[in-house]
Each structure stands twice: as C-alpha cells, then as structure tokens.
Amino acid sequence: MASSEPDELCALHLQEDYFEFFEFHVEGILATGRSGQVFLASSKKYQGITRAVKIISTKTGDLKMRGLTLEQVKEAFYREVGILKYINHQYILSGVNGVVCPDYLALTMDYCNHGTLASRMRVVDDGKMYVLTKCLIKAIEFLHSRRIVHGDIKPTKILLIGEGLQLRPVVAGFSAAYRLPQHCNLVSTYGKTAGFIAPEAKKKTDYVDPLKCDSFAVGTVMWCMIQRRCPPDFTKNYAAEALHYPIVSDLIRYLLLALLCDDPTRRIPMTEALRLINIISLEDCKPDLRSSLQPERSLGQQNCAEKISGYSRYEKYRMI
Numbered sequence: 118m119a120s121s122e123p124d125e126l127c128a129l130h131l132q133e134d135y136f137e138f139f140e141f142h143v144e145g146i147l148a149t150g151r152s153g154q155v156f157l158a159s160s161k162k163y164q165g166i167t168r169a170v171k172i173i174s175t176k177t178g179d180l181k182m183r184g185l186t187l188e189q190v191k192e193a194f195y196r197e198v199g200i201l202k203y204i205n206h207q208y209i210l211s212g213v214n215g216v217v218c219p220d221y222l223a224l225t226m227d228y229c230n231h232g233t234l235a236s237r238m239r240v241v242d243d244g245k246m247y248v249l250t251k252c253l254i255k256a257i258e259f260l261h262s263r264r265i266v267h268g269d270i271k272p273t274k275i276l277l278i279g280e281g282l283q284l285r286p287v288v289a290g291f292s293a294a295y296r297l298p299q300h301c302n303l304v305s306t307y308g309k310t311a312g313f314i315a316p317e318a319k320k321k322t323d324y325v326d327p328l329k330c331d332s333f334a335v336g337t338v339m340w341c342m343i344q345r346r347c348p349p350d351f352t353k354n355y356a357a358e359a360l361h362y363p364i365v366s367d368l369i370r371y372l373l374l375a376l377l378c379d380d381p382t383r384r385i386p387m388t389e390a391l392r393l394i395n396i397i398s399l400e401d402c403k404p405d406l407r408s409s410l411q412p413e414r415s416l417g418q419q420n421c422a423e424k425i426s427g428y429s430r431y432e433k434y435r436m437i
Contacts, residue, residue: 127199128215128222135216135223141168148233148273151183152193152292153221157228168212171224194222197291200265201226208256210276210289229276229287234338237277238345246342247369247402249275249286250335251394256288257335258387266327268293269309270334272341282399302326312348313337316379329381332390336376343373354379368397 131138141158144167148155153173160166173194174180175187198215205211212227231237234249241249253275260267267288274290293309303324308314315333318325340355341347343365348355356377359370372393378384385393 125195125217127195127202128217130217132219135170135218135225141170152190167228169226169228171226173222173224174220175222176220190222193292194224196295198224200294200296201291204260204263204265206256206259208252208286208288209259210287210291226289229278229289231277231279231284233273234275234277234286234342235272235347238272238341238347241342241345243366243402244282244399245284246339247397247399248282248284249342250339250372252286253288253335253338254387254390254394256286257331258391260288260294261328261331261387264297264299266295266297266304266307267291267331267334268295268307268327269313270331270338271310271313272338272347275338297327302328308334315381315384317381326381328386329384332376332384332386333381335387335390336373339369339373339376343369366402368401372397 135141136143136158140161142161144157144159146154147157147169153171155169155171158168158170160168173190175190180187180190194215198213201210201213202215210226212225214225216223216225234241257267257270269290269292270288271290274288276287276289277284278287279285297304304327305324307318307325307327307330313334315325315330318330337348337355340359343362356374356379359365359373359377362370365373372390375385375393376390
C-alpha cells in the first residue's frame with residue numbers, strides 16, 4: 118500500500134486569488150489536462166520573473182465533470198506538493214509551491230521555456246537521445262533511492278531546458294507520484310497513460326512492483342525518442358521491435374531491451390540502468406548499420422563485449 122497522508126501545512130492558504138495577491142499577469146495557457154490547466158504568468162512588479170502555475174478547480178460542478186471528490190483532489194494536491202517541495206535535483210522540477218485559494222488549488226513552479234519532450238520529439242537525434250536518456254535515468258534513480266514512485270513517466274511530463282547537446286530534461290507531472298512505505302515494494306494499481314503502462318500492470322494482476330513499472334516507462338520514453346513519435350494507445354512488445362531497429366547502436370539496444378523486458382523480475386531497476394548508461398559514451402550511440410541489420414549477431418561484437426565486460430547479467434536480454 119502506498120503512503121499518501123496529506124500534509125496541509127506544506128501549502129500556503131490564501132483568502133483571495135493567487136494572481137492578484139502576488140501581482141502576476143497571465144500570459145497564456147501552457148497545457149491542459151484532466152487535472153487542470155497550466156498557465157504562464159509574469160510578475161507585474163519584477164521584470165523577467167515568470168512562473169508556470171497549475172490551476173486545479175475545486176468547484177462542485179468541475180469536480181463532478183471530472184468524476185472526483187474534493188477530498189480526492191486535495192489529497193493528490195497535498196501529496197504532490199509534499200513530494201516536490203523537498204526534492205532538490207537538477208533534472209527534477211524545482212521552485213514548487215502549493216497555494217490553496219477560494220475555488221481552486223494552485224501549484225506554482227519554475228518555467229521551462231523549451232516546452233515538453235513530446236513537442237520536440239522530431240528534432241531528437243542520437244546525441245540528444247543519449248543525453249536526455251542519461252539525465253532522465255539519473256532523475257528517476259534519485260526518486261527511487263528515496264522510495265518515490267513517479268507513476269506517470271511520459272514525454273508530455275518531461276520539460277526541456279537548454280539547447281543542442283546542452284538540452285536537458287526536467288521531470289515534472291507528479292500528480293500520480295507517491296512514497297512507498299518501508300518494507301513495502303508492491304502496489305495494487307499503477308499507471309495512468311496507455312502506451313506507457315508495463316505489461317504486468319495492464320494485466321491488472323494482484324500486485325505489481327511500481328519501481329519496475331517506472332523502469333518500463335523510462336524504456337518507453339527511450340523508444341519514443343528513437344522512433345521520434347509517441348507510442349500507440351496500447352502497449353506493444355517494444356522489446357521485440359527493438360531487436361530489429363537498424364538505427365540503434367548495440368549498447369543503446371542493450372539498455373533498451375533491459376528496460377522493456379516484459380518480465381518484471383528480469384527488468385532492470387534504475388540503479389542498474391544508471392550503471393549501464395554510465396559506461397556508454399556519446400560516441401557509442403552512433404549505430405553501425407552493417408552490424409545493426411543483424412542484431413542477433415551484433416550484440417556479441419568485440420566493441421560491445423568490451424564495454425559490457427563485468428555486466429554479464431545483461432546477456433540475458435540479448436534475445437528477448
């Protein structure tokens with residue numbers, strides 16, 4: 118069972134509108150989702166100060182349309198704020214504050230001006246894919262080391278900062294996140310977005326390991342960057358597809374297969390994914406088309422073998 122005790126003290130409580138109180142002007146809408154809208158706001162007093170503000174309506178009519186109760190919305194809000202407020206990592210959303218206002222809840226955060234990974238998918242080349250994957254793995258491994266499950270990893274919840282090979286991801290969208298209690302590694306449900314849900318969670322088995330489900334979602338994001346598109350609405354056998362990608366280097370294919378393994382007991386956790394990505398260099402991401410056309414042979418080639426020496430446990434992903 119996941120830990121979800123709400124902490125109302127982690128949010129600021131106002132008796133008036135957030136934008137009026139802090140003197141912010143709404144510039145426009147950044148995103149719209151099931152839980153609410155995200156606005157870009159700029160300070161009227163201080164030039165250059167901008168914030169992204171997620172507004173979650175608590176009006177009875179809006180809650181009824183979304184099929185949610187006020188208690189459910191508040192619990193999720195306080196849980197999200199409680200997690201993000203005390204996280205300090207360069208690849209995880211920062212500057213987060215929760216504000217309770219009449220008729221709505223506001224989640225304010227730093228503004229990332231390069232949009233989401235989903236909006237930039239078509240410009241992600243091999244180099245950017247490697248950099249973004251490495252940073253994403255570092256961020257999720259950091260969360261997992263603190264027993265925090267993200268629960269909804271996907272390109273629309275990965276914001277971008279920087280340019281070119283300095284492009285970096287910022288993991289956002291923690292509305293489905295929670296802390297796992299000590300000595301508890303299984304939950305009864307996981308996942309909100311079709312196409313990013315691990316096979317075992319889709320089957321609705323009694324219990325799943327949510328950390329391994331996060332691993333699968335990270336692998337699916339890699340798949341998206343390689344294919345330069347988001348997956349279909351149903352989870353396919355991504356690992357089987359990855360065996361026959363002619364444009365993927367051996368080492369990247371190895372990591373992809375290890376994350377997308379259908380069997381959660383064989384799927385690697387983020388700690389092992391981090392070890393593996395750390396022995397892969399940017400140069401290793403360039404595919405050898407001659408060998409990649411024969412993936413069942415290419416994984417045994419000398420360059421790959423040298424790189425993964427000492428990592429024999431990954432050999433089991435060779436012919437998934």
